[in-house]
Amino acid sequence: MTTDTLLIRRSGPLHGTASLSGAKNAALPIMAACLLTEEPSLIENVPRVTDVLSMVDILRRLGVEVTFAADRLSITPGGFRGAVAPYELVSRMRASICVLGPLLARQGTAQVSMPGGCVIGPRPIDLHLKGLATLGATFAIEHGYIVGTAAELRGSRVHLGGAFGSSVLATANVMMAATLAKGVTTIEQAACEPEVVDLANCLVAMGARIEGHGGPIIRVEGVSRLRGVRYRIIPDRIEAGTFMIAAAMVGGDLTIDGARAEHLGAVIDRLSEATVAIEKRNTALRVRASQPPQAVDVTTLPFPGFPTDLQAQMMALMAVARGVSVLTEKVYPERFMHIAELNRMGASIVREGSSAIVKGVERLSGAPVTGSDLRASAALVLAGMAADNQTELTGLDHLERGYQHLEERLVRVGANIQRLSQP
Ligand code: EPU
Numbered sequence: 001m002t003t004d005t006l007l008i009r010r011s012g013p014l015h016g017t018a019s020l021s022g023a024k025n026a027a028l029p030i031m032a033a034c035l036l037t038e039e040p041s042l043i044e045n046v047p048r049v050t051d052v053l054s055m056v057d058i059l060r061r062l063g064v065e066v067t068f069a070a071d072r073l074s075i076t077p078g079g080f081r082g083a084v085a086p087y088e089l090v091s092r093m094r095a096s097i098c099v100l101g102p103l104l105a106r107q108g109t110a111q112v113s114m115p116g117g118c119v120i121g122p123r124p125i126d127l128h129l130k131g132l133a134t135l136g137a138t139f140a141i142e143h144g145y146i147v148g149t150a151a152e153l154r155g156s157r158v159h160l161g162g163a164f165g166s167s168v169l170a171t172a173n174v175m176m177a178a179t180l181a182k183g184v185t186t187i188e189q190a191a192c193e194p195e196v197v198d199l200a201n202c203l204v205a206m207g208a209r210i211e212g213h214g215g216p217i218i219r220v221e222g223v224s225r226l227r228g229v230r231y232r233i234i235p236d237r238i239e240a241g242t243f244m245i246a247a248a249m250v251g252g253d254l255t256i257d258g259a260r261a262e263h264l265g266a267v268i269d270r271l272s273e274a275t276v277a278i279e280k281r282n283t284a285l286r287v288r289a290s291q292p293p294q295a296v297d298v299t300t301l302p303f304p305g306f307p308t309d310l311q312a313q314m315m316a317l318m319a320v321a322r323g324v325s326v327l328t329e330k331v332y333p334e335r336f337m338h339i340a341e342l343n344r345m346g347a348s349i350v351r352e353g354s355s356a357i358v359k360g361v362e363r364l365s366g367a368p369v370t371g372s373d374l375r376a377s378a379a380l381v382l383a384g385m386a387a388d389n390q391t392e393l394t395g396l397d398h399l400e401r402g403y404q405h406l407e408e409r410l411v412r413v414g415a416n417i418q419r420l421s422q423p
Contacts, residue, residue, distance in 0.1 A: 008384030012250025021047035022233035039228030101173035121334030131174035155183030178220035295323030312379035319347035337372035
């Protein structure tokens with residue numbers, strides 16, 4: 001727990017080059033995938049964020065040897081015996097659910113604490129269980145734990161569409177389990193997110209037979225064993241989008257090194273429509289903004305739609321845009337906790353069901369604020385950079401779950417942010 005505060009003052013324009021960390025949401029399932037072999041793996045470009053550290057704790061609790069030096073994780077499962085992901089670790093991070101598939105595939109048994117509610121809304125795991133059950137696992141809920149067993153996993157046709165579309169981590173779980181199942185698994189309505197593709201590419205490098213990843217139908221032909229791997233995680237597209245929106249908010253000429261246009265199509269489209277100039281470079285994106293953006297409507301959807309993980313940051317941008325915009329959340333319809341904090345900074349936002357109606361204002365006004373979750377916290381950092389006076393952001397544990405030294409990297413390109421450390 002940190003009691004640090006970020007003191008954020010009006011910033012910008014932003015200039016220079018920002019660099020990206022590896023994608024947290026690719027690193028987490030890839031760390032779980034390392035359980036599928038006894039051989040050591042080396043994962044590179046891993047962000048040093050608390051969610052990754054929580055996954056390190058889970059792997060160690062399972063009996064796996066893990067070392068984390070600079071951005072490299074070395075993971076040696078050997079003949080690990082643990083099968084329990086306990087409450088105190090899972091309650092820190094819901095993504096711990098992605099050890100379920102690998103544990104069942106490798107050991108035929110798994111006990112994972114049932115993830116609870118979450119500030120961004122209900123987050124059920126029915127699709128994970130349905131998918132793994134289709135491959136032959138059986139589940140019981142005992143004392144708050146999912147107790148799974150699978151004498152043998154068998155390839156099958158698995159449909160993973162839910163009420164809100166595809167599921168990223170359910171696709172990851174089923175795909176991982178299917179790599180060691182007998183026969184062929186076809187996942188229909190698979191998630192197409194770049195992080196799922198990165199996981200599939202890592203599994204293929206481990207010897208898995210996977211086709212179709214990146215599309216809605218993934219075919220996995222089971223193999224008898226996988227080998228260790230040396231693998232480099234993709235750059236974090238949500239972090240890239242956060243920097244792009246920061247530049248759009250306070251103006252400037254910012255190059256985001258490592259940003260991949262093919263991962264950010266919907267974000268580039270919406271920002272361009274808002275009159276932000278975005279230029280694709282070889283391995284970077286250049287963002288230029290000199291005027292308040294135009295209001296644009298945004299609907300979050302599974303990839304290649306606009307990512308829910310950038311909805312809060314986009315709302316901060318629309319809060320200072322010219323005109324009225326409607327932001328509709330189709331992935332997590334309750335993910336609107338940041339509205340109240342943005343309004344405390346002078347924004348004019350009204351929630352209507354799963355939409356937010358944002359009337360752009362000329363100026364935001366700095367205030368003491370607390371982020372309710374990771375992305376809401378990032379949105380408040382951006383809002384603080386566009387606001388008069390000082391914004392004091394507390395509750396930095398949320399921010400640190402997914403951004404590595406965000407404020408330091410923003411300061412390097414011209415933001416006025418200071419960390420006040422409490423002894
Ligand atoms: N859903 C179900 N049943 C399930 C699983 C999901 O109904 O069994 C629903 C969810 O409630 C939601 C929708 O399906 O409405 C999509 O959820 P999904 O399963 O795709 O989310 P996730 O895999 O648990 C990952 C990211 C999230 C990101 C979502 C959506 C990781 C570790 N987490 O979560 O990232 O918002 O995909 O893109 O990959 C974040 O980084 O801030 C974050 C929350």
